[in-house]
Amino acid sequence: MIDSLDLTKTIFDEINISNDLVMDFDGSAYSARDYMKKYYNGMRRQFERGVLPKAYEHPTGAQLELTYRCNQKCRHCYNQSGGDNSNNPSLSLEDWKRIAHELGELGIFQCVISGGEPTLMGEGLFEIMDILHSYNVKFIIITNGMLIDKEKINRLKKYKYSWFQVSIDGSRPELHDYVRGVESWEKAVNAANLVVEAGLPLVIAHAVVKKNLDYLEEMIDMAYLLGAVKITTGPFSYMGRAVLNSDELELTEDEKKKVYEISNKKAAEYKGRLQVGISSEEAISLRMKLIEPNGVMLIRPNGDVKFDCVAPFKIGNVLTEDIQDIWDKVGKNVWSNPRMVEYVNSIKSSRDLLTVKPRINVDEDELLKPFERSL
Numbered sequence: 001m002i003d004s005l006d007l008t009k010t011i012f013d014e015i016n017i018s019n020d021l022v023m024d025f026d027g028s029a030y031s032a033r034d035y036m037k038k039y040y041n042g043m044r045r046q047f048e049r050g051v052l053p054k055a056y057e058h059p060t061g062a063q064l065e066l067t068y069r070c071n072q073k074c075r076h077c078y079n080q081s082g083g084d085n086s087n088n089p090s091l092s093l094e095d096w097k098r099i100a101h102e103l104g105e106l107g108i109f110q111c112v113i114s115g116g117e118p119t120l121m122g123e124g125l126f127e128i129m130d131i132l133h134s135y136n137v138k139f140i141i142i143t144n145g146m147l148i149d150k151e152k153i154n155r156l157k158k159y160k161y162s163w164f165q166v167s168i169d170g171s172r173p174e175l176h177d178y179v180r181g182v183e184s185w186e187k188a189v190n191a192a193n194l195v196v197e198a199g200l201p202l203v204i205a206h207a208v209v210k211k212n213l214d215y216l217e218e219m220i221d222m223a224y225l226l227g228a229v230k231i232t233t234g235p236f237s238y239m240g241r242a243v244l245n246s247d248e249l250e251l252t253e254d255e256k257k258k259v260y261e262i263s264n265k266k267a268a269e270y271k272g273r274l275q276v277g278i279s280s281e282e283a284i285s286l287r288m289k290l291i292e293p294n295g296v297m298l299i300r301p302n303g304d305v306k307f308d309c310v311a312p313f314k315i316g317n318v319l320t321e322d323i324q325d326i327w328d329k330v331g332k333n334v335w336s337n338p339r340m341v342e343y344v345n346s347i348k349s350s351r352d353l354l355t356v357k358p359r360i361n362v363d364e365d366e367l368l369k370p371f372e373r374s375l
């Protein structure tokens with residue numbers, strides 16, 4: 001991290017990006033490099049004034065990937081859900097409930113619920129969310145919407161949300177269904193409508209691939225008409241099944257630039273009415289994480305603990321260790337771990353995710369060794 005290691009070389013090293021644009025929380029757009037400098041200087045000031053700790057004593061947020069199972073088989077799925085891994089050994093509901101209590105006791109304030117498809121957990125999903133809710137935890141739920149109906153949304157609306165995310169990969173059924181591998185557009189759109197009707201903040205996640213690129217403007221208009229507060233768009237990432245399908249999905253550099261131009265234009269058009277978020281490239285997002293103290297733990301369906309969806313590393317397993325122990329040993333200083341820094345150094349463009357090993361959710365995650373950072 002920036003206080004004790006000279007990471008400036010890694011952070012500001014030459015990288016090769018097609019999207020020189022980062023959207024701030026308020027929807028303002030900055031050149032990626034300017035934003036990184038602004039962010040870096042802001043963090044540095046906060047460390048110097050003692051506003052931010054050098055490391056958090058416990059995780060402040062978590063992501064629970066509750067299951068490998070999925071009722072879709074998306075061509076770009078970052079963790080290859082809904083395929084051969086559906087029967088991999090997974091945590092039991094009792095394990096997840098114990099983890100929910102453990103995280104609640106540690107004082108996390110936000111939890112991302114994802115999978116696979118989390119609604120496939122049935123009653124178990126509500127049992128886990130009830131526990132976290134009793135600790136006043138706020139949620140982000142990530143769903144493909146296939147199993148969201150009126151009854152389910154009426155039960156889900158009692159929780160507090162940062163946002164409720166439904167993935168829609170096309171403004172027309174044939175586009176969405178092609179990307180998602182099953183007929184599901186109508187259900188996804190219906191789910192989005194139900195989320196808005198229930199008064200929950202709808203975010204639409206939209207991955208751009210070759211086939212739906214020409215319909216991106218229409219898709220952003222549709223998000224507005226559905227009543228979403230935000231649509232997050234951008235080219236798909238080279239992770240999981242997208243690595244295996246990259247020939248079919250991949251955009252040229254010019255096409256990627258087009259994605260960013262359209263998103264940027266629509267962001268200006270809808271300013272104040274719909275936020276159009278553009279995903280920043282991994283070469284940027286990984287470098288930005290080097291600047292921050294880590295606050296997050298991500299728990300995979302088999303109990304492996306990670307700290308980020310992109311970085312192909314794990315730091316322990318909740319079946320054999322306490323969450324706090326994993327945090328103390330590796331989690332809290334994970335972004336200044338020399339192996340992590342070495343990995344980030346090697347990702348200079350989004351295409352590097354295809355070749356630099358380990359590849360995300362294609363190769364097995366590498367176990368990071370504990371690293372004592374001198375404070």
Ligand code: SF4
Pocket residue numbers: 070071072073074076077078079080081082115116117143144180
């Ligand atoms: S991207 Fe989401 S909906 Fe699609 S297969 Fe993966 S987990 Fe399922």
